Amino acid sequence: xxxxxxxxxxxxxxxxxxxxxxxxxxxxxxxxxxxxxxxxxxxxxxxxxxxxxxxxxxxxxxxxxxxxxxxxxxxxxxxxxxxxxxxxxxxxxxxxxxxxxxxxxxxxxxxxxxxxxxxxxxxxxxxxxxxxxxxxxxxxxxxxxxxxxxxxxxxxxxxxxxxxxxxxxxxxxxxxxxxxxxxxxxxxxxxxxxxxxxxxxxxxxxxxxxxxxxxxxxxxxxxxxxxxxxxxxxxxxxxxxxxxxxxxxxxxxxxxxxxxxxxxxxxxxxxxxxx
Amino acid sequence: xxxxxxxxxxxxxxxxxxxxxxxxxxxxxxxxxxxxxxxxxxxxxxxxxxxxxxxxxxxxxxxxxxxxxxxxxxxxxxxxxxxxxxxxxxxxxxxxxxxxxxxxxxxxxxxxxxxxxxxxxxxxxxxxxxxxxxxxxxxxxxxxxxxxxxxxxxxxxxxxxxxxxxxxxxxxxxxxxxxxxxxxxxxxxxxxxxxxxxxxxxxxxxxxxxxxxxxxxxxxxxxxxxxxxxxxxxxxxxxxxxxxxxxxxxxxxxxxxxxxxxxxxxxxxxxxxxxxxxxxxxxxxxxxxxxxxxxxxxxxxxxxxxxxxxxxxxxxxxxxxxxxxxxxxxxxxxxxxxxxxxxxxxxxxxxxxxxxxxxxxxxxxxxxxxxxxxxxxxxxxx
Amino acid sequence: xxxxxxxxxxxxxxxxxxxxxxxxxxxxxxxxxxxxxxxxxxxxxxxxxxxxxxxxxxxxxxxxxxxxxxxxx
Ligand SMILES: Cc1ncc(C[n+]2csc(CCOP(=O)(O)OP(=O)(O)O)c2C)c(N)n1
Ligand code: SF4
Ligand code: SF4
Ligand code: SF4
Numbered sequence: 001x002x003x004x005x006x007x008x009x010x011x012x013x014x015x016x017x018x019x020x021x022x023x024x025x026x027x028x029x030x031x032x033x034x035x036x037x038x039x040x041x042x043x044x045x046x047x048x049x050x051x052x053x054x055x056x057x058x059x060x061x062x063x064x065x066x067x068x069x070x071x072x073x074x075x076x077x078x079x080x081x082x083x084x085x086x087x088x089x090x091x092x093x094x095x096x097x098x099x100x101x102x103x104x105x106x107x108x109x110x111x112x113x114x115x116x117x118x119x120x121x122x123x124x125x126x127x128x129x130x131x132x133x134x135x136x137x138x139x140x141x142x143x144x145x146x147x148x149x150x151x152x153x154x155x156x157x158x159x160x161x162x163x164x165x166x167x168x169x170x171x172x173x174x175x176x177x178x179x180x181x182x183x184x185x186x187x188x189x190x191x192x193x194x195x196x197x198x199x200x201x202x203x204x205x206x207x208x209x210x211x212x213x214x215x216x217x218x219x220x221x222x223x224x225x226x227x228x229x230x231x232x233x234x235x236x237x238x239x240x241x242x243x244x245x246x247x248x249x250x251x252x253x254x255x256x257x258x259x260x261x262x263x264x265x266x267x268x269x270x271x272x273x274x275x
Numbered sequence: 276x277x278x279x280x281x282x283x284x285x286x287x288x289x290x291x292x293x294x295x296x297x298x299x300x301x302x303x304x305x306x307x308x309x310x311x312x313x314x315x316x317x318x319x320x321x322x323x324x325x326x327x328x329x330x331x332x333x334x335x336x337x338x339x340x341x342x343x344x345x346x347x348x349x350x351x352x353x354x355x356x357x358x359x360x361x362x363x364x365x366x367x368x369x370x371x372x373x374x375x376x377x378x379x380x381x382x383x384x385x386x387x388x389x390x391x392x393x394x395x396x397x398x399x400x401x402x403x404x405x406x407x408x409x410x411x412x413x414x415x416x417x418x419x420x421x422x423x424x425x426x427x428x429x430x431x432x433x434x435x436x437x438x439x440x441x442x443x444x445x446x447x448x449x450x451x452x453x454x455x456x457x458x459x460x461x462x463x464x465x466x467x468x469x470x471x472x473x474x475x476x477x478x479x480x481x482x483x484x485x486x487x488x489x490x491x492x493x494x495x496x497x498x499x500x501x502x503x504x505x506x507x508x509x510x511x512x513x514x515x516x517x518x519x520x521x522x523x524x525x526x527x528x529x530x531x532x533x534x535x536x537x538x539x540x541x542x543x544x545x546x547x548x549x550x551x552x553x554x555x556x557x558x559x560x561x562x563x564x565x566x567x568x569x570x571x572x573x574x575x576x577x578x579x580x581x582x583x584x585x586x587x588x589x590x591x592x593x594x595x596x597x598x599x600x601x602x603x604x605x606x607x608x609x610x611x612x613x614x615x616x617x618x619x620x621x622x623x624x625x626x627x628x629x630x631x632x633x634x635x636x637x638x639x640x641x642x643x644x645x646x647x648x649x650x651x652x653x654x655x656x657x
Numbered sequence: 658x659x660x661x662x663x664x665x666x667x668x669x670x671x672x673x674x675x676x677x678x679x680x681x682x683x684x685x686x687x688x689x690x691x692x693x694x695x696x697x698x699x700x701x702x703x704x705x706x707x708x709x710x711x712x713x714x715x716x717x718x719x720x721x722x723x724x725x726x727x728x729x730x
Binding site for chain 1: 672
């Protein structure tokens with residue numbers, strides 16, 4: 001293991017539980033590299049995750065780590081951030097965790113623009129429970145609960161989060177790992193709610209059922225289907241079907257929740273004290 | 276400071292004032308009748324005390340946020356009523372297993388479902404004990420007056436911090452909204468318990484080790500103790516371990532700590548029990564009507580006593596067993612169709628006959644009804 | 658091969674205790690530096706070809722690859 005990485009891992013807990021070729025390790029390492037670039041202190045950084053294969057990542061990281069309930073990482077993270085705004089708070093979540101059971105929390109964390117960075121590990125499937133379709137499974141793809149193909153329409157989570165009011169939204173892939181790392185770093189730096197969707201591979205459940213049975217196949221799939229956001233803007237919706245639009249969708253400065261709260265208290269709470 | 280003061284306040288207000296005195300500095304909630312005043316008041320009062328308030332998107336979120344805040348070393352609370360209490364259950368179980376102190380107020384209303392939102396009830400007494408899945412430690416208190424609500428709230432924080440266990444305060448709509456004069460104790464007379472911090476440096480800290488008390492030391496996030504908190508079963512390092520031996524050790528420790536520290540949370544009151552033939556087991560607001568009924572029955576020569584439980588869960592088994600040996604009949608008045616009666620029957624185990632006086636129409640007990648119940652039992656054998 | 662792996666000049670190191678034999682590093686090495694052994698564990702077959710692009714390290718899901726130094730320093 002690279003010494004730079006080693007400093008941030010609980011190495012005695014490796015190797016991790018993820019399957020051979022699973023992309024979760026690639027994203028996890030990208031997050032660590034981004035943190036290392038920024039020089040963030042491990043003591044002052046909190047990782048919060050939900051439930052799923054991807055949500056096991058914090059257990060391997062030598063930070064303050066909190067592995068919560070399915071879909072709820074953001075609410076625990078909100079409690080941490082409001083109580084200690086000085087801490088860096090990072091949420092790790094799966095596509096099902098973030099978009100199905102946790103979808104409402106995602107909307108509201110983005111709406112508040114609270115200074116939390118959310119990294120969504122999107123493997124297009126429920127990995128932990130054995131390959132059921134998630135809201136981010138492509139229409140027509142196969143899953144254990146979609147033996148005849150997935151009739152659901154797939155969700156563009158980046159657009160949702162953008163509309164909900166986040167400050168930074170981007171999508172990367174594990175194939176394009178260097179740009180992914182840069183997006184994560186930008187997201188971490190951003191004051192406000194930032195969301196990075198990291199396309200990752202579940203060869204065991206998504207891959208096997210969709211003729212992409214190995215990690216290598218899925219990385220090739222990412223490479224062959226990725227379209228940069230600038231190019232996508234010039235493409236017709238039909239041309240974009242089945243493509244993965246990657247890049248930065250939003251990068252703006254907006255008032256952050258905990259700062260706004262502090263400001264309001266300064267402006268209005270003083271005259272009410274002693275009530 | 277210095278003087279005891281008397282203040283007229285609602286039960287919900289008593290929760291707020293006492294929580295602040297107890298050191299509560301974080302509240303997350305979602306509006307629901309009849310608990311909403313707690314959130315409204317804390318939105319104003321917490322920042323003045325250096326604390327923080329947040330209105331979340333639902334009760335699941337409120338429960339999670341309160342746990343997250345508590346992990347930073349901040350005493351935290353959330354408040355709700357029936358439908359919201361149902362939503363909180365999964366994360367409440369998370370707090371039980373991960374042993375994160377948190378106080379949950381449930382101002383009970385008539386259910387199930389949306390039920391009668393403004394009507395009082397004690398229908399959540401069993402849910403407070405077994406609402407989340409799995410064996411789990413939890414404390415539930417049911418104060419009988421506004422003054423006692425104040426006291427119970429301070430105690431709830433103390434128990435939660437000392438034993439690292441979620442504590443539920445079960446009010447009902449009557450107490451939540453009733454105004455009563457409350458004797459506010461002098462600051463120096465209030466004893467506060469704090470969670471036990473780590474006794475070693477970060478390198479040697481084992482976040483879930485049993486130091487002999489059954490209650491592990493707890494380091495706040497962001498203070499150099501980088502450890503893992505998970506809702507998976509875990510060993511003393513805090514990391515997941517799915518072995519049968521670890522599961523057994525963990526479950527027996529977290530359940531066992533409750534058994535061992537009964538002195539921290541047990542709170543009962545016995546009145547007129549020395550010569551009692553009939554015993555009322557009461558909790559929550561019906562205890563007030565029961566008290567008048569007992570007084571009247573006594574005046575008329577009936578030997579009636581009262582065993583009032585304030586801390587309902589864990590149930591004061593031993594104490595009731597002792598009392599049950601000396602009486603022939605036990606009556607449990609409840610604003611439900613007989614929930615705590617089940618526990619009383621289990622504990623009494625045939626030592627005395629157990630019956631209930633029950634209301635489930637959304638109205639409160641009048642002393643006459645309970646008196647009539649006592650009479651009936653008495654008359655039956657005389 | 659194994660002697661090369663341990664030699665000071667070897668730019669790439671595979672931690673065999675971490676490698677899960679997924680083949681990603683091998684498939685995407687632009688210079689075919691890496692090969693699979695009988696157990697599909699990655700081995701450094703042609704270290705002299707390595708251009709230190711680090712893609713193998715960055716894409717290894719198991720943190721098993723270390724590339725020494727950098728192309729651009
Ligand atoms: C309340 C609740 N419902 C369902 C589950 C079962 N469950 C565990 S993980 C999971 C889905 C995980 O999928 P995803 O979030 O995409 O993460 P992945 O495992 O693919 O990384 C489900 C449904 C649960 N743990 N809790
Ligand atoms: S099941 Fe899929 S997502 Fe889970 S560890 Fe295996 S490959 Fe990764
Ligand atoms: S990418 Fe990593 S785990 Fe996969 S074969 Fe190469 S060294 Fe082994
Ligand atoms: S650093 Fe680049 S060239 Fe060298 S082995 Fe790795 S992928 Fe191949």
